[in-house]
Amino acid sequence: MSRPDGETAIPDPYGFAGHREFRERTRHLLAQSVLPHAQEWERSARIPAEAWRTLGKQGLLAFGHSGEDFLRSAVFLEELGRTGYAGIRAAVGVHAYMAASYLELFGTAEQKETYLPPIRSGECVVALAISEDEAGSDLSRLRTQALPADESGRYLTGCKHPVTNGTQADLFVTLVRTRQATSSRGLTGASLVLVDGHSPGVTRRPEPGLGMRSADVCRVGFDRVPLSDDQFLGRPGRALMYLMRALEFERLVAGILAVGGVHSCLALLGAFVREHRVGDAPLAAKQAVKHRLADLVAEFELVRHYAYRAAWRHSRGDLDSQTASILKLKATELAVETAQVCVQYHGARGYTEGSAAARHYRDAMAGTLAAGASELMRDMIFEGMSYEL
Missing domain, CATH: 1.10.540.10 (Acyl-CoA dehydrogenase/oxidase, N-terminal domain)
Incomplete structure (x- = not known):
């Protein structure tokens, strides 16, 4: 490497x-x-x-x-x-x-x-409409529903936020309740459905975040959107099983993307400390700076190797939730750490709107939230432990 x-x-x-x-x-x-x-x-x-x-x-x-x-x-x-x-x-x-x-x-x-x-x-263009204001990492408070209304069929009602690609999506993969829960288990009676983004009753309101500005994040509303049986994705009522499987893949993808982001930020940071001079010497001449970057590069190399190991395991049909969670956690948190150092070493110029360092800084935090927050990743990792404590 x-x-x-x-x-x-x-x-x-x-x-x-x-x-x-x-x-x-x-x-x-x-x-x-x-x-x-x-x-x-x-x-x-x-x-x-x-x-x-x-x-x-x-x-x-x-x-x-x-x-x-x-x-x-x-x-x-x-x-x-x-x-x-x-x-x-x-x-x-x-x-x-x-x-x-x-x-x-x-x-x-x-x-x-x-x-x-x-x-x-x-x-x-396709989007995921899974999360809601009160149902993010914990989906037990899911409110969007498509319960049988009368003999005329089902109508989808609710609101999803945040939704990436939301204002342009032609298709939404949407998590909804399709029957009343009969137990305290969070996703009992929940299903996945395919919703045409151009259906009557679908509304979109841009709600961009601090970072990831080109992700087209918005709030999507569903007001009595007609839903037919052929719009179900998989079997009705099996959303929990499907989500558990799909989220492993989602976290694998998020982790590999974050590895690329760290790579970009390290390249920006490495070039800056070699070129920017403090007195008669480049910033990289300072031992503290060299050691800080050495630590980041070492962590990056380890995480990147792990990312390709996880990808290889997935290619063999052997990816597990713990591996995907470890990758997602370590890659996205390393992105935050690297971006913080990048802004710090750039000084005031790194905190200026429009600078590449500032973009990395505001983007990095989103990675620790999407596809499951870091706290949830730690829960998943602990639950998958097979070592003796």
């Missing part, structure tokens, strides 16, 4: 044939289709429709979710994170992996045939 600011290889023994050429081509495509427009997407708080189609035409939304094909995805996800724009990586990660995985895993043949090709081509 090379330094975070240099060329990168997949750690052995998790590589696949041709990964260097694939990484180089992926980096080139992202440099062409993303980086020249990234600042504008940050200002407009979304990836525009034509850009989604461009990404689709370049094949960047169609990499595999399983088997050895996922090692190719792991390279793509790391390179996407390495662009340094967490909002873009979140939007693409949700669209091409996190939301699309529900269709891949639980969709019928007809649902897959209808939705997956336009998702991969960028013609259909």
Whole structure:
């Protein structure tokens, strides 16, 4: 492996044939289709429709979710994170992996045939509508529902927030209650449904966060949206089982994206301390600075190796919740730590609106919240322990 600011290889023994050429081509495509427009997407708080189609035409939304094909995805996800724009990586990660995985895993043949090709081509933008104001990491307070109303069928009512890709989504993978809970178990009677984003009764209100500005985060409302039986994703009432499986994959993806983000921030930080002079010497001449960066690079190398180990395990059908949680926790918290050091060493210029250091800083915190907060990850890791205490 090379330094975070240099060329990168997949750690052995998790590589696949041709990964260097694939990484180089992926980096080139992202440099062409993303980086020249990234600042504008940050200002407009979304990836525009034509850009989604461009990404689709370049094949960047169609990499595999399983088997050895996922090692190719792991390279793509790391390179996407390495662009340094967490909002873009979140939007693409949700669209091409996190939301699309529900269709891949639980969709019928007809649902897959209808939705997956336009998702991969960028013609259909997909979003996850899972969380609510009172139902985030703990979904037991789920309020959105589609209970049988009368002989005319079901109507979906409720509100989801935050929803990435929300204002542009053509399709929402939505968690709802489809029957009254008969026990105290949190998701009893909950189901996953596919909702056409252009249905009457669907409303969207942008609610951008502090960071990840191009992620198109908004509040989505459902006011008596008609729901038919063929819109169920998987079996009704089985949402908890589906979520447990899909969230492992979601956390794997989030962790690899965060590894790419750390890579980008370390490169920015490394270049700055070598170029910025304090007196007659560069900042990097100070022992405290060298040691701080050495610690960050060491942690990065360990987390990155673990990320490819997790990707390799997933490619073999052997990913478990503890591994995904460890990766997500350590990668996203390392991103926060690295961004804090980056801003600190940049000084006032690093805290200026529009600076790359400030963008990394405000983006990093979101990674510790999305796909399960760090506290939840620690709970999951503890529950999966097999060591003697």
